[in-house]
Amino acid sequence: MNIENVSVNRRNILRGAVAAAVLIPFSTTLASCAAGGGGGGGGGAKGEVSADNPFGLATDTKIDAVVFDGGYGTDYAEFAAKILEKNHEGVTAKVSASTQIGQELQPRFVGGNPPDLVDNSGAGNIGFNTILDQLEDLTDVIDANNLEGDKIRDTLYGGVMEPGTFGDKFAALNYVMTIYGLWYSKSLFDENGWEAPTTWADLKDLGAKAKEQDKYLFLWGKEAATYYQTLAIGSAIKQGGDEVRLALENLEDGCWSKPAVQDVFNAMKEIIDAGYIKPGGSGTQFTQAQSQWSLDQSAILYPSGSWIENEMKDQTKDGFDMVGIPEPSVDGNGKMPAEAIHSEAGEPFIVPSQGKNVAGGKELLRVMLSKESATNFAKEKLAPPIVSGVVPEDGFGSTALVSQTNMLDAAGENVFTFRFVNLYGMNQDQLPIWNSFLDGKMSVGDLTKKLQGLTDNIRNDDSVDKIEVK
């Protein structure tokens, strides 16, 4: 360790300079080879196109699918892969699980050998604005017939195309319906004679009633503070309609200052200041916080997506009877009816154009969208896939699933969603802001200013590709 004994003199400096000069061309050649991708892929062998094989999947080929291993696992995709192998002689479909899609597939996208089908989901997903031009348009999958011979497009719920449409390209097929709303225990509400809230005023009254029972209205966990942002935006869109939605989606100047958004923020602030939110959420791990709602019932409502039932399955009190209701509107005179829901299909499946077996990727999707696979998914995961009519009356014994199907039916065409948070990877930057706001440490003015700052930064950053939402 006697580095200090190495004398620094002219000769050593010259040596270093020479070495550096030798390295420069060496490094640039290397740099150019790391990112320079091989060609490869691009369709692969073509087979006979027929009614049973609309995409011309060639015999004796391999299909390589990578599925995000999250709340829904990967077995539903394997189920479909087995059916596909039965239908196509000699084709093998391999489903691999991954919890970090972006990290694991990044080298494959750069190298030009991506999988044939990817479920681009989870916290580590790939931002769509970075790979959009490398994806197949999936309109032909929707227009194909399913295995039962019905046109797939006619079997789907409304509004399932929008989340996967970027500009004018239908690049991602989202497989699972996710409904955002407020979730509560029906048995607890019935026991106390509480009504499900439909406006923010109702929420505040409910907070007072919960206080009487020594319970809180809401609680939150640090990694999931932005669930309250989702709730706020959903409410504001119900109140202000498309004007609010498009302003936020297109990162407009002053979009967070729209009256509808401000009304919701102020209503939230009142609830926070009244002490109806369980304190300490910014230091609590989110699953732990959620179990305080589903197991200890120290709070009575939780804003989340419909994955919540599956996520908390092992930590839910017996006889909890979880049900969901749409996000409340500000005062009931909004541009959208009270039944309108914030719902979007989630788990975006994509077929990279560079894949070795594009037809195989599409064929696997077609099998997944058929009745047998879709029913299997609903039954195993207690979540509705985008294929309608596969959930029976009793929802396989799940109250939450029944309430989701009811919400979807009641909403009809009044379904909206927003995507700017995921599109531009904003969630992690927004988390600290929402943690502070829910902690009561931030005024509505500060909250608005900080959120607007993030939005403005992205809007003014030329290196980020913007996707215009109409």
Added chain:
Amino acid sequence: MGPSGSLIQKAPRRRRRKLTFDYVSFMAVFLGLPLAIFLIFVISPFAQAVYYSLTDWTGFSPEMNFIGIDNYVKLFQNSTFITSMGNNILLAIIVPLVTLSIALLFATLITVGGPSHGQVRGLGASSFYRVVSFFPYVIPAIVIGILWAQIYTPSGLLNGILTSLGIDSAEGFAWLGDERTAIWATIFVIVWGFVGFYMVLFIAAIKGIPAETFEAVRIDGAGRFRTAISITIPLIRDNIQTAYIYVGIMALDAFVYMAALNPFGGPSNTTLVMSQYLFRTAFTKGQFGQASAMGVVLAVITLLFAAAVFTVNRLTGGKDDGGRS
């Protein structure tokens, strides 16, 4: 960290050696091969990172355009990055100082801090303390992080202990969720995890000092504190310097602890570190060029830190005090 070896001796003028097969093959295997591995796996990725940091590469397509130093300009206009850099610098200043002070204190107590009669020895039961304080280092960092995250939760063990002691303000206090405490709670965890290892390192170094030295000091009438300041620290100076650089590099990274304690940067980004932000920029925002620029900045800061430690060591007389190499 090169091998130690003093280069002070003036080598006599060498005649050119004959290039025998033995000589050449020896050179190739023992010099050429390691050098090649080093160039391929250390230097070249770094050079590539520097190159990527000058492009607008998204990371998911082979296309990239050369944009010069735009990424760096953008980086230093990015307030979030500046915040994370500040947090890293705070960690690099505090963590090594606190960790090594405590480690040195414990090491001294265990080796020479014992009774002042008879031979120089440590406290009673010192072997027990040695084993116990090494425990945290054996547990993987991620486990330590998760463990402490549970202890710190508002309804967790720490608040339970504090409220039972009658401190009511600790009821439901979010240690990792409050801007005033989040970074300090994190620093405590990192220190807790590392003290044991460096204590053992210093014990080994102190054991290398001849016992006669300590006996002589004691006969001269020096107390324990004076012994530590005037004898122990100067004699294990090199070990302290190495340890300082190691802990510093760890603190400049700190990714694992942060990922377990506050995965998203903590309250108002008070615990966000550069490595976390780099990762987010690369994999969720798809801006590999920008992320590479962050990596280069992080590397430069690390090198500056190491240089600063060497300089301070030298300025405080590290060379003449005859630190053992």
